Amino acid sequence: MAIPVLAISDLHVTVDGKEILKGVTLTVRGNEIHAIMGPNGAGKTSLAQTLMGHPGYTVTQGSVTLDGVDLLALRTHQRAQAGLFLAMQYPSEISGVTTANFLRTAINARRGDGSAISLKDFRDRLDQAMDLLSMDHKFANRYLNEGFSGGEKKRNEILQMLMLAPRIAVLDEIDSGLDIDAVRIVAQGLTSMVKDSFGALVITHYQRILTYLKPGFVHIMVDGRIVKSGDYHLAETLDAQGYDFLRTQFEREPEQAAAGRL
Amino acid sequence: MTTSPPSLESLQQNDRDRVREHFIEDPDWLIEQRIDAFFEYLHTPILARKRTPLNHRQFENLPLFAQQPPELGGSWLTAEMSGGLLALAGSEVAALRPPEGRTAERVIFTDLRTAALTHFEVVKPYLARVAREANSKYDALNRAWWQNGVFLFIPRGVQIAEPFTVVHHQVASPGFFPRSLVVLEDDSEATVIDLYVSASPKSGPRSIAAISVEAVVGANASLHYGSIEQLALNTDAFATRTADLETNARMDWNVGSFGSGLEVSQQTTYLKGTGSENNSLTVFFGSGSQHHDIEVTSVHQGAHTRSNMIGKGVMKSRSRSIFTGVTDMKHGARGSDARQKEQTLMLSDQARADAIPSLLIEENDVFAAHSASAGPVDANAIYYLTSRGVAPEEAEQLIVEGFLAPVIDAIALTDVRQRVWSAVREKVRE
Numbered sequence: 001m002a003i004p005v006l007a008i009s010d011l012h013v014t015v016d017g018k019e020i021l022k023g024v025t026l027t028v029r030g031n032e033i034h035a036i037m038g039p040n041g042a043g044k045t046s047l048a049q050t051l052m053g054h055p056g057y058t059v060t061q062g063s064v065t066l067d068g069v070d071l072l073a074l075r076t077h078q079r080a081q082a083g084l085f086l087a088m089q090y091p092s093e094i095s096g097v098t099t100a101n102f103l104r105t106a107i108n109a110r111r112g113d114g115s116a117i118s119l120k121d122f123r124d125r126l127d128q129a130m131d132l133l134s135m136d137h138k139f140a141n142r143y144l145n146e147g148f149s150g151g152e153k154k155r156n157e158i159l160q161m162l163m164l165a166p167r168i169a170v171l172d173e174i175d176s177g178l179d180i181d182a183v184r185i186v187a188q189g190l191t192s193m194v195k196d197s198f199g200a201l202v203i204t205h206y207q208r209i210l211t212y213l214k215p216g217f218v219h220i221m222v223d224g225r226i227v228k229s230g231d232y233h234l235a236e237t238l239d240a241q242g243y244d245f246l247r248t249q250f251e252r253e254p255e256q257a258a259a260g261r262l
Numbered sequence: 263m264t265t266s267p268p269s270l271e272s273l274q275q276n277d278r279d280r281v282r283e284h285f286i287e288d289p290d291w292l293i294e295q296r297i298d299a300f301f302e303y304l305h306t307p308i309l310a311r312k313r314t315p316l317n318h319r320q321f322e323n324l325p326l327f328a329q330q331p332p333e334l335g336g337s338w339l340t341a342e343m344s345g346g347l348l349a350l351a352g353s354e355v356a357a358l359r360p361p362e363g364r365t366a367e368r369v370i371f372t373d374l375r376t377a378a379l380t381h382f383e384v385v386k387p388y389l390a391r392v393a394r395e396a397n398s399k400y401d402a403l404n405r406a407w408w409q410n411g412v413f414l415f416i417p418r419g420v421q422i423a424e425p426f427t428v429v430h431h432q433v434a435s436p437g438f439f440p441r442s443l444v445v446l447e448d449d450s451e452a453t454v455i456d457l458y459v460s461a462s463p464k465s466g467p468r469s470i471a472a473i474s475v476e477a478v479v480g481a482n483a484s485l486h487y488g489s490i491e492q493l494a495l496n497t498d499a500f501a502t503r504t505a506d507l508e509t510n511a512r513m514d515w516n517v518g519s520f521g522s523g524l525e526v527s528q529q530t531t532y533l534k535g536t537g538s539e540n541n542s543l544t545v546f547f548g549s550g551s552q553h554h555d556i557e558v559t560s561v562h563q564g565a566h567t568r569s570n571m572i573g574k575g576v577m578k579s580r581s582r583s584i585f586t587g588v589t590d591m592k593h594g595a596r597g598s599d600a601r602q603k604e605q606t607l608m609l610s611d612q613a614r615a616d617a618i619p620s621l622l623i624e625e626n627d628v629f630a631a632h633s634a635s636a637g638p639v640d641a642n643a644i645y646y647l648t649s650r651g652v653a654p655e656e657a658e659q660l661i662v663e664g665f666l667a668p669v670i671d672a673i674a675l676t677d678v679r680q681r682v683w684s685a686v687r688e689k690v691r692e
Contacts, residue, residue: 052649055641080651092646096664105660106650143664160650 003030003196004067004083004167006051012061013043013050020046022224023062028168032199033190033213035235038221039243044203045089047221048172052086053079066168081112083167087157087174094144099156100126102144103163110164129162133189150177158189169193170201175209187212207239222246281406291386292378299390299405306399309500313584313616314526314555344677345424345453346371350440352433353409361424370415371426374441377413384415388445392504393476396530400500404439404474411441411474414454418480421451425488425677430473432460432493438471444487448480448508454487455678460494460521469494471522473501479511481535486514488678490685493521495550501527509535509564516673519546519554520685530559533567533598540569543669545682547689548581548613559588562595562628573604574669576662577613578692586618587632595625602632607665609639609658659690 006028013021021043028034036044050057051064053076064071071079094102103126108116130137133155145153154174161169171190175183187209190200202213210218210232218234219226227246228234237245281297282288288296308316348371349357355373370381377385393401412428430440444454458473471493479485485505493499499522505513519525531540546554560569573585587602604617617634639661647657666686673679 054645075648075654076645077648077651077653077657080649086649088646088649092640092643094643094647094661094664096667097660102647102650102660105656106647106652109653109656110651164650 002067004199005029005065006084006168006199006201007065008047008051008062009064010062011047011050011059011064013046014058014060015046015056019060020057020224021050024221024224024226026201026219026226028199028201030167030196030199031194032217033194033202033215034200034217034219035202035204035210035213035215036219036221036226037204037207037235037238040205042221043224044221045172046224048086048170048201048203051079051084051170052076077109080164080166081110085161085164085166085169087154087161087169087171089172089176091145091153091157093146093148095146097144098141099144099159100140103160106160106164125163129159132162132192133159134185135159151179151182154178154186155182158186162189162193165193165198167197168199168201170203172203173205174202175204175206180208183209184212207235210235220246287375287379289378289382291382292389295390296406299402300407303399303402303406306397306402309399309526309528311526311555311557311584314524314553316526345422346426347429348373348412348426349429349431350410350412351431352435352438355410356431361422361426367420368415368417369420369422370413372413374408374411374413374443377443381413381415384445385413385443388476388478389443390476392478392506392532393474393502395506395532396502396504396528398502398528400472400526401474401502401504403500404441404472404502407437407472408439408441408474411443412454412456414442414444414452416446416450416452416483418447419449420447423451423453425453425455425675427455427457427677429457429459432458432469432471432497434461434467436467436469438469438473438493438497440471440473442475444475444477444485446477446479446483446485449482450480451484452486453675454485455675456487456489457681458489458491458493458499458521460492460497468496469498471497471499473499475501475503477505477513479505479507479513479538481509481511483508484512484514486516486675488516488673488675490518490678490681491521491525492685495521495523495552497522498524499526501525501529503527503529505531505540507531507533507535507538507540507567510537511535512539513541514674515540515542515544516675516678516682517542517544518678518682518685519544519556520689522552524553526555528557528559530561531569532561532563533569533595534563535567536564537566538564539567540571542569542571543673544573544585545666545669545686546573546575546583546585547578547686548575548583549578549689549692550581551579552581554582555584557586557588559590560600561590561592562598562600562625563592564598565595566597567595568598569600571600571602572669573602573617574666575606575615576609576665576686576689577606577615578609578689580610580612582613583615584618585616586620588620588622589630589632591621591623591625591628591630593624596627598625599629600631604632604634605665606636607639607662608636609662662690663687
């Protein structure tokens, strides 16, 4: 299979009539990890949710394609079937649906040909993935995210990613609320997937997880735009100097800056 | 049976002979009971359900019985069932299989008409005894006109793990009056499952069903009871279920309401004996323009009695539900504990659901609690599931099944659990 390509071009997005993304252009390919960093309200989560098709975000301009397919024309589940995955910042709790059952349903839906994964194959893969993430196997039979701690929810997102084997994954603050061991485990889970057939876009506030991931591309987002891109050293600079160094570089007129913050 | 079938109107003229004619094999005591019940029916006011106006419902011109005896057999009998099995097609016994190896233990499991003739010494003292306490117009109607039903008698000390399953099959007859009488003597235990099904669920003549279930649970006895109603949409169903619990008796109700255009039910459990316990679960699922008005009552008469009543419903399209839970703490129920929980999941803006918990407390030293909630499917939850590649319709099905799973999976009766699940899935995919 060809190397996956997620191409975002001049993407403008509004929420409740207010422009949140003001022209984002970014390409993520297989075997690449991209990180997006930036202060609160920069539009990082909006970008992630727009890519997945959250109904609250309206695209007013620009395009998004995955392997040449117009993602914006697809519904959320079709985008997932096309190979996109979003590890969410705040995963929903689904009462009465076990993680294992849901994953089987999702894997079968992803197959798209009406066939079903055999129970044995599924169990084997699930056990393997849970071991990789140091998860208690009992989690598979608990209701999806219900009563999970913040860290358990994040691991469960990575578990789903491992099981669904997407082509491009977007991970929204997968490291927030995790202790240092959990960050390492989650990073290992992600790194294990990176190959020609898989690329990732990691959204984060902190440099910490990037020290494990060593992303080849780091982008800084401020006020709905990517204002600076570089390699892993950009993250280190940011960590050392804070976002202030950006403000001096990219300070915009005060009322514009205020309007961009939400 | 050569005369034309009676209608309620024709019988209002006090035609006792015609009652006799129609139940020609019945013993005199039963005929008298039927006639008394019929007058009770006529003189009991129409059930006052605030949100379910019943005055305009006209049953009086419906002929009560089919002219032709119903066809027997059919695919509904092929289900694999363990334990005792009784299948009734209208008034006729289509199949009767006692549980294996239990005949020596004085267990009686047979159709109610046969029981009234051959075991009248056991049937007569119990028939209508508990039900009459509920003062239900529709139970009176059933008592007057029941064509058949089931009688289960478990003698003292006998415990039977395998279920007794009864299929009450509504044949093409405008009147359907199945009756169940279950008597557990002290220290006994049994499981009974009543299934109510129609020959043609989607069509068929307009009909009325008056379903009655009465149970007597002796001291230290346990009755695990399951009921699934899947009658045709052209049916107006009135269900009256009553149980008397003696000292340390335990009753588990697992009731599923899925069928009928209109269903009005009244379930009353009398916790008479000290330490008796009532666990009631009702699962209802409305679709189309179905209307379910369900009332579940625990009457705490004995000291240290416990009740736990759960109502859980899913409402689609323009369906309507009213779930009323009544905790009635009588004088003398000291040290008793009663809990109610009602939850409804709304799948449509046009559906309506009311949950009405009601507490009547005459005794000081009691604990009573209730909670009620109704709400739509969480849009974020749907989005989350679809983001994994599951289509929105399937995501909604998962959420609905997940909503019901904690209570359905807790049903101890494997048969009932599986049947409730398949009934739910049928409704979800409707």
